[in-house]
Amino acid sequence: MRIVIVEDEIRIREGISKLLGKIDPSYEIVGEAENGWAGLELVKAARPDLVITDIKMPEMDGLQMLEELHKDGLLIKAIVLSAYSEFAYAQQAIHLGVSEYILKPVAVGELAQSLKNVEDQLKEARRNEGEHPEKLRSLENICIGLLMGTVAADRELETYLSGQYGIDPGGEFALLSFYLGKQYERERKHTAIEIETMLKGMGGVPHCLFHLPEKSEILVLLYRWGDLAKAEREISNYLVHHRGIGQRAVSAGWYAFQGLSRLSGAFQTLQKYMDWALVLGSSVLIVYPKITQVQTQPLSYPVELEKEMRRELCAGRQKRIQQVGRAFREYFANGTVYAPREIKESYVRFLWSILNVGKEIDIEPLKAVGQQELLEDIMSAVTYDELEEILAGVTARIPVEGERDDNYLIQRTKSLIHEFYRQGITLDEIAGQLKITPEYLGMQFHRETGSNFSSYMKKYRVKKAKELLIGSRMKLYEIASAVGYSDPKYFSRVFKEVTGELPAEYRKRHQ
Secondary structure (H helix, E strand, O other), rough: OOEEEEOOOOOHHHHHHHHHHHHHHOOOOEEEEEOOOHHHHHHHHHOEEEEEOOOEEEEEEEEHHHHHHHHOOOOOOOEEEEOOHHHHHHHHHHHHOOOOEOOOOOOOHHHHHHHHHHHHHHHHHHHOOEEEEHHHHOOHHHHHHHHHEEEEHHHHHHHHHHHHHOOOOEEEEEEEEEHHHHHHHHHHHHHHHHHHHHHOOOOOEEEEEEEEEOOEEEEEOOOOOOOOOHHHHHHHHHHHOOOOOOOOOOOOEEEEOOOEEEEEHHHHHOOOHHHHHHOOOOOOEEEHHHHOOOOOOOOOHHHHHHHHHHHHHHOOOHHHHHHHHHHHHHHHHOOOOOOOHHHHHHHHHHHHHHOOOOOOOOOHHHHOOOOOHHHHHHHHOOOOOHHHHHHHHHHHOOOOOOOOOOOOOHHHHHHHHHHOOOOOHHHHHHHHHHOOOHHHHHHHHHHOOOOHHHHHHHHHHHHHHHHHHHOOOOHHHHHHHHHHOOOOHHHHHHHHHHHHOOHHHHHHOOO
């Protein structure tokens, strides 16, 4: 496999090159570039099988480079390197049909698996290369081949399509896309029947319906239709009248274009806008390029809901957690048109906050959530149903703690006291770490333990002092210092207040 590496950091570039040699010595590095511009020229000249590229680079980033290659008809396989924080870039990578997406730092096993996946894709493509239209037989297979770049829109194909189907390859076409998501397997047959019924009701529009299981989509290519604008209006009206298509909410997209050779590009472009179903719903046809003109309002992230969720997580109140989750989902359904990207970014931030609290207070089911998988699920979400399922799936992992003495808020507070009692950690400091107010923490702590914060701290220090008095030969002033008291006399008074005897008396009685 011939590979080009595009990465602005020479250390990483050299590291990837060495990794490739270890994974498979047969891999051929045909060139390296330090930015997207240089990478673009290198790829055009070298025509590699695979490009491994960073995203953020000077002059031109990796995704801009891939987009330029797509415009030139070079649908080269790509492995993109990125980081969690680059949300918008990661989303764009998915829309560009990037073969593999790897988070930095690059792990050998993950890179090896990604390379294997690309090799498998290349082998499959090569098996299909050179197939004559007669061998492909069906228009459906030809459309899929054109879409995936495994069939060339050459003169031989044009002649075949014209003679067999009466299709003018240079004529006007429209691509309809219906995204079904996780319901694809269950709903695809029913949805396909409804699509056929809809088109039949329009007078039998010449078309080819085909499936893309890997994308969970049903596609329809319309051809030999004199008035595509009329077809677009009729399909839009159908969706509005029937409140979408199929049994579950889907995303429906439309792209009219000139020349069958542009089918793959039309599909890639339409993919970028299918998630507008988040905003417009399943009953609105997403029409390109009209969708690019939709005016959106800036989204103000619901910070207070995030804070409330953090508090309820710490307290372990499952019922309130579910209520806050619903409030978060409903926050975006207020009739305002937001950009889908901003909605997804809000979900990422909200869910990241939940996972971070889970780590802070040791909620094991949350700690087990795969962050990369979660990020990819959010980025690839097309409908609100999918985002809601993601959020519900995370919150459902939170154990029901109710009003138990060991709820997470108190567990974490006790844990911090036990860890930092020598330094004299304060209620304010712990509240700051838990992102709640000291007043709320103090109230919860007293209600759950029957003791206020300072009293609990005092008793815990005395408990540790008892252990040292019995189990060590340390002097009293050393023990006082070891448990957080700089004044031995004050330590003695506190010890007697708690136990009824002085430290020396306690030690003597237990010797």
